[in-house]
Amino acid sequence: MTQNIRIYDHEFILHASGAVFWKGKATLLISDVHLGKVSHFRKFGAAVPLKAIxxxxxxxxxxxxxxxxxKIIFLGDLFHAHLNTEWIxxxxxxxxxxxxxxxxxxxxDVISPLKYEALGIEIHDELILDKCLLTHHPEPRQGYFNFCGHIHPAVKIQGSGKQSLRLPCFFKTQDQMILPAFGKFTGSYTLKRKKEDEVYALAEGMVIKI
Known part of the structure; x- marks a missing residue:
């Protein structure tokens, strides 16, 4: 279900949900939940089951x-758009x-910060914790390791024949990790890996290093 990695002598646990647990800080990193997206699409006539909410x-x-x-740190796109019934x-x-x-x-994230503050939720454009830069958009910065989202990364796995499989993944470069979208009702974007990159695919409730 999980994979352990070390960055700057910190231990991080990659979970099959797409979340990352920073063990030393007891902090959960989650990106791109896109709450409200189901209600947004249903409002405009899309046949999305109500139970998907x-x-x-x-x-x-x-x-x-x-x-x-x-602590939970959401790395952006917690809500898909403006307020709807899912805010309740x-x-x-x-x-x-x-x-x-x-x-x-x-x-x-276009909902008023006042709505979040009323719930006791802090809002930042970015955070720096022990040389780890937490952002929404990928933002490599010299001297820091960047945890981010936004891309909804996926990897394409080619079989011995013509068959292929596309899976959401954690995509790690030398100084950055892009988290997969946590939200169940989201798309993904296939990234091309370089030899030095590390890719951890999500499949069948497992995190698999490719």
Whole structure:
């Protein structure tokens, strides 16, 4: 279900949900949940099952129960667009977790910061913790290791024949890791890896180093 990696002498655990647990800081990193996207699409006539709304919250509960973090840092695009009925579910979810929550602003995060502040959620454009730079967009910066999202990375695996498989993944370069989208109702973008890159695909509830 998980893979352990070390960066700057810190241990990080990659989880099959797409989350990263920073063990030494008891901190969970999650990117691109895109809450509200189901309701947004249903509003415009898309045939998305109503039960899909609960999938993201169920997965959040699952990964929190697994790691028991003291802090959750969302690396942007927590909500897909403007306020809709899913905000009510989010308020109820925040009220029942005993965890500090921080949001790094993403390009989809257009809801007023006052709404988040009322729930006790801090908002930042970026954070630097022990030489780790936490952003939404990929932002390599000399002297730091960048954890980010936005891309919704995927990897294409080619079989011995003509068959191929496309899987969401953690995409790690020398100074950056792009997290897969945590949200259940999101797309992905296939990245081409270089020889020195590390790719950890998500499949069947497992994290598999490619």
């Amino acid at each position: 609960g999938a993201n919250f169920e997965l959040l509960d699952e990964v929190i129960a697994y790691f028991n973090p003291e 579910y989010f308020e109820a979810w925040i009220a029942q977790i005993a965890t500090e929550v921080i949001l790094i602003n993403g390009n989809h």
